[in-house]
Amino acid sequence: MTEYTAGGDPGAAKPAYLIRGVRVVGAAPTDLLLAGGVVAEVGRDLAARGARVVDGDGLVALPGLVDLHTHLREPGREDAETVESGSRAAALGGYTAVCAMANTSPVADTAGVVEQVWRLGREAGLVDVQPIGAVTVGLAGERLAELGAMADSAARVRIFSDDGHCVADPKLMRRALEYVKAFDGVIAQHAEEPRLTEGAQMHEGEVSTRLGLTGWPAVAEEAIIARDVLLAEHVGSRLHVCHLSTAGSVEVLRHAKKRGVRVTAEVTPHHLLLTDERAASYDPVFKVNPPLRTSADVSALREALVEGIIDIVATDHAPHALEDKECEWAYARPGMLGLETALSVLLDVLGERWDLIAERMSRTPARIAGLVEHGRNPAPGVPANLTLVDPAARRTVDPSEQASRSRNTPYAGLTLPGRIVATFLRGEPTVLDGKAVK
Numbered sequence: 001m002t003e004y005t006a007g008g009d010p011g012a013a014k015p016a017y018l019i020r021g022v023r024v025v026g027a028a029p030t031d032l033l034l035a036g037g038v039v040a041e042v043g044r045d046l047a048a049r050g051a052r053v054v055d056g057d058g059l060v061a062l063p064g065l066v067d068l069h070t071h072l073r074e075p076g077r078e079d080a081e082t083v084e085s086g087s088r089a090a091a092l093g094g095y096t097a098v099c100a101m102a103n104t105s106p107v108a109d110t111a112g113v114v115e116q117v118w119r120l121g122r123e124a125g126l127v128d129v130q131p132i133g134a135v136t137v138g139l140a141g142e143r144l145a146e147l148g149a150m151a152d153s154a155a156r157v158r159i160f161s162d163d164g165h166c167v168a169d170p171k172l173m174r175r176a177l178e179y180v181k182a183f184d185g186v187i188a189q190h191a192e193e194p195r196l197t198e199g200a201q202m203h204e205g206e207v208s209t210r211l212g213l214t215g216w217p218a219v220a221e222e223a224i225i226a227r228d229v230l231l232a233e234h235v236g237s238r239l240h241v242c243h244l245s246t247a248g249s250v251e252v253l254r255h256a257k258k259r260g261v262r263v264t265a266e267v268t269p270h271h272l273l274l275t276d277e278r279a280a281s282y283d284p285v286f287k288v289n290p291p292l293r294t295s296a297d298v299s300a301l302r303e304a305l306v307e308g309i310i311d312i313v314a315t316d317h318a319p320h321a322l323e324d325k326e327c328e329w330a331y332a333r334p335g336m337l338g339l340e341t342a343l344s345v346l347l348d349v350l351g352e353r354w355d356l357i358a359e360r361m362s363r364t365p366a367r368i369a370g371l372v373e374h375g376r377n378p379a380p381g382v383p384a385n386l387t388l389v390d391p392a393a394r395r396t397v398d399p400s401e402q403a404s405r406s407r408n409t410p411y412a413g414l415t416l417p418g419r420i421v422a423t424f425l426r427g428e429p430t431v432l433d434g435k436a437v438k
């Protein structure tokens with residue numbers, strides 16, 4: 001009887017894996033044989049034939065998670081994160097692909113920088129790292145970056161974003177939307193009208209008034225989304241809205257989708273769980289852009305995610321070095337870690353709605369990013385990118401246990417459901433028994 005291996009040169013053959021008795025979304029427990037980089041067989045009581053056996057009893061198999069919004073900080077701030085440390089954090093969080101934001105130093109606004117990030121991702125080999133290119137040179141909002149050269153590069157960039165900054169100039173935004181149509185690209189907008197958020201420290205509302213901190217009004221986000229869906233409709237191009245955070249934004253999006261505008265949107269785990277009341281602690285770990293909003297916003301975001309008005313969950317994983325976070329609120333950088341806790345937060349927020357979780361955290365983000373190897377339910381012949389979750393486990397978040405180089409998780413001390421037991425990238429484990437393999 002032939003022995004299963006991962007294929008290729010027999011001398012260098014990688015072991016095959018047999019996952020026994022795992023629950024695949026929407027189906028009864030089954031065995032999954034991973035060999036040759038793909039799911040080779042699905043069925044009951046498969047013979048191991050040399051494959052390494054993983055006990056899937058009580059576990060759920062999801063298509064590997066896909067994050068459309070990750071800050072990896074390399075090049076430039078390797079003290080906060082590297083492509084490798086961020087990739088490891090992602091794998092431990094159940095991800096098999098992440099899209100790396102362009103606000104590095106130098107900015108990822110040329111073919112050279114996006115290729116560098118892409119190559120570093122391949123070398124780390126823990127998740128597929130798909131670089132996002134900047135929309136404007138140096139994120140300065142003045143001139144379009146080399147979108148075509150980045151699209152034609154080895155990194156094959158399809159998503160462009162000035163995230164951290166809004167493409168505020170409507171003429172430039174229109175041009176960018178027009179330009180990317182040629183290769184079915186998408187502009188991912190950080191929706192923040194800068195004139196309305198000058199000096200802003202937190203959400204503008206009752207809590208900011210009480211604390212005496214300058215507010216970031218909801219309308220600063222909603223006004224840009226309203227403008228951009230109209231521009232996207234006019235041009236017939238694809239718009240993606242980053243980290244949507246207000247109830248009003250949901251209504252604008254609902255209207256745009258009803259009109260058939262080609263718009264998609266993401267929400268972060270933290271905007272689904274935390275509110276602006278956290279700012280009362282003056283702990284800068286809760287400072288983020290866009291800011292934490294009210295409980296009414298949180299409810300609206302949850303409903304919109306279930307309904308599909310919001311298409312996906314994206315982490316906005318934003319690692320920051322200690323000196324950028326352990327300081328006075330006003331001086332702290334905005335941003336929170338997200339990769340290693342996202343699935344647990346979603347289980348807490350949605351409960352065990354596995355098909356919905358697979359849709360919002362894997363299948364749809366893969367489709368938006370054009371990552372055809374990802375976001376597919378395990379079936380014979382499908383690339384073996386998947387993650388195994390133990391839904392019965394609970395864990396208390398400890399910042400010192402994060403694989404990220406940074407410690408700025410807003411969930412420290414919080415007990416959350418679910419644990420990632422294993423992650424497979426093209427049939428090879430990046431995480432086994434809850435630990436990174438390399």
Ligand SMILES: NC(=O)N[C@@H](CC(=O)O)C(=O)O
Binds near residue numbers: 103165316
């Ligand atoms: N989301 C954040 O709070 N921070 C982001 C950039 C940004 O959107 O400001 C970062 O890069 O740190």
